[in-house]
Amino acid sequence: MSTSTEQLSDQLAATTLLRFATAGSVDDGKSTLVGRLLHDSKSVLADQLEAVEHASRSRGQEAPDLALLTDGLRAEREQGITIDVAYRYFATPRRRFILADTPGHVQYTRNMVTGASTAELAVVLVDARNGVVEQTRRHAAVAALLRVPHVVLAVNKMDLVDYQESVFAAIAEEFTTYASELGVPEITAIPISALAGDNVVEPSANMDWYGGPTVLEHLETVPVSHDLTACHARFPVQYVIRPQTAEHPDYRGYAGQIAAGAFRVGEEITVLPSGKKSKIAAIDALGESVDIAWAPQSVTIRLADDIDISRGDLLAPSADAPATSQDVEATVCHVADQPLAVGQRVLLKHTTRTVKAIVKDIPSRLTLDDLSQHPNPGQLVANDIGRVVVRTAEPLALDAYADSRRTGSFLLIDPADGTTLAAGMAGESFATSKAVAAVDEEEGWDF
Structure with a gap:
């Protein structure tokens, strides 16, 4: 050179x-x-x-x-x-x-x-x-x-x-x-x-x-910062590695990209949404063992205990683990041609996890002219921005979008054809009042 x-x-x-x-x-x-x-x-x-x-x-x-x-x-x-x-x-x-x-x-x-x-x-x-x-x-x-x-x-x-x-x-x-x-x-x-x-x-x-x-x-x-290590540490599991080789007969690693923060060997972590705890036994990065890894590195984390973990689970430090919930309140940008309506069955994709969900309520739609809220619109059409309340079939560990753009965002997907319906930001709101309570339980996907 x-x-x-x-x-x-x-x-x-x-x-x-x-x-x-x-x-x-x-x-x-x-x-x-x-x-x-x-x-x-x-x-x-x-x-x-x-x-x-x-x-x-x-x-x-x-x-x-x-x-x-x-x-x-x-x-x-x-x-x-x-x-x-x-x-x-x-x-x-x-x-x-x-x-x-x-x-x-x-x-x-x-x-x-x-x-x-x-x-x-x-x-x-x-x-x-x-x-x-x-x-x-x-x-x-x-x-x-x-x-x-x-x-x-x-x-x-x-x-x-x-x-x-x-x-x-x-x-x-x-x-x-x-x-x-x-x-x-x-x-x-x-x-x-x-x-x-x-x-x-x-x-x-x-x-x-x-x-x-x-x-x-x-x-x-213009000043920019890419320091994700100061954020809440989050590791969405993308793939479970079980090589089954003579050299490593008991190897079990959880591969993925660190979404935010840093993870250290010996640190106690909580697996979400199950809530089970363990300690990090080893971290493998680029074929070598390291003591610490940080966002946005792609690594394999090995735990001290054999826990039932699969794609879509989230690893977080036990001292800073987010709460899990089946109720998601968020602001969404509706991007599909077909409307998003109350009672509609959807899939919700958050990091590497995709779960069934139902739209329980659409409390408001943003009016762009004066930033007022149009209450209870019933549905959102293409390019609308509005508040939604979604009930998921399984608990999710979402951060507030204000705290993390990676783990505070999600997609709503049409389960029939895989079309992306809306991009959501958990906890975000232009509204001056809180979202109204969820509607009555629906038949079918009734969680």
């Missing part, structure tokens, strides 16, 4: 990683912004740029359409919209990035939920000509619900409003007020023109009234 290659490897190893997602309404310029970021930060290979230039010429465009760098599906290019979540990986000398370019069309809000679920930052675009619209509010609500710690308001197409400071200020004030009411902890507003490159990578000469960072500068400097 050459010295320059070694220096580059050391530099990349020293940089931090930021996962971020873009969101906004149709034609707000998300894909163009992403393309501009990749192009101006010199993260586009020559053959990629050549392919984009060729595709742009075939569509009668003189300049390369940078949106084509992310709109990879044929249907996306034909319609000029983003449909699927496009992931892109790039790096600058200061930071590495994983970018999720999410769709803007209301029909694909479910994909925005997917893209933002692991993001530390969300870039919400607004067309300077249109201001804050319903889809802007929906994306802000989703970002708040998913506990995305940093939100950037990128007021795009400033060139089409003559770079007027008053237009930017009005939009920034409206969005900041709305997002603050949702509980978004940090909001940064930046006026840009993705098409012209104003304030994306380089400062704009057309907006000398703006003294803040460019988009890339903010992405490079």
